[in-house]
Amino acid sequence: MKKLLIIVFSLLFLASCSNELYKYYDYDNLLYTYGTNDFSEKEIKRFSRKYTRIVESPKGKRKLPPPGACAEYGYLLYLQGKTEEAKEYLIKETVIYPESQTYINALIKSLEL
């Protein structure tokens, strides 16, 4: 009986461990809806509220937002007219992922932030 319990617990423990570097939450749903629909300004506000969780409460092995998440959130804030916050998030992306420097600089330039 003891052995069985140990096996069950170890299996449960192994099942709870995930090898994923980042936690995406409902990123699939959000991005698929964004990609297949044309959003109004009101919808973008609602959308960015739902997106906040991915950026603000990162989980996974690295405990950081996934690549591109900060930039995408910054872009959403820009679409709502929150330019300062948008720039903050875009810069945050370059801090977490230095490879994004070229792209983010070009984006900041094109958005005139």
Added chain:
Amino acid sequence: MKKALILIAIITLFISCDVAKKIIDKNIPQDVDQTQDVIAEITGEKKDIVVDTNVTLLTKKEIKKIKKDREREDKIARGDTLSFIKKKYYQFFPKREDRIVSYPKIYSEKPKSILLIYPWNRSKNQNASEMYLINISKELSQRGYYVIPTMISLEKHKQDTMFSAKYTKGDEVRKYKEEFGADAVMFVTIYSLNKPWWSTNINSVAEYTLFSTTTTDTLFYRRADFNYDSPIPPYKPDKSKDTYEMDQRTIPLFGTCFQMQRSVFMDFPYGPYHKNYLKDQEKFSYQREMRYKIDARPS
């Protein structure tokens, strides 16, 4: 006597004239009929060039021998040097190849950031590109690479300011290094993503090519034919309260796409953000053309 001399002189004269004529005909270039050339110049059509060919008749044995030789040469050129039995054996028991052998350029160039070009959708499913784009970006991120933000690429494609993989050629990738700072660019062509109404099987076929933006070399190539045939849904959408709901018909297709990317990139070398970065060189790798089927129908 006189008559004979005159006769001989006349004959020699005739002969010399004939010889002289022949020499003149040989040396003076003959007038070529240029009307065909003029017509071709006016109409812009190409003039047929007649090439003299010597036809030699070969016996059946000789023809067979030449055919065999040519086939052998073609096989060697293709790199196909295995015998029939060995080939069949490797079809069922594939030879294990390490990742360093399959993807040597990824390990030598060490790309850190990847740009996903909007996939070229040749399937009948309208939203296949979005499904692929989202799932590939997620999969590559989980393998430790930096993927250029997908949402902004989607938005750019919506605004018609970014080309899809259909219009971008492999040798034009250098510009993405300057524009996006990407070390590698991935092109995807989707051939099918469908579920026929009479079957429970979902089939998806796609081709993936990863190009280096510094050398334009192909770093990774795969053609995958993926089938998912099971009553168990391939994907569990996030059911938190504050989210959008995916269409019930889309979920199995999206899920198949998700499962497909899992298997396609299962042997993809780890990126710089993964703890196994550059440590997986001796692990297994799949073949370039991959057929994968999940068949879990109830008996």
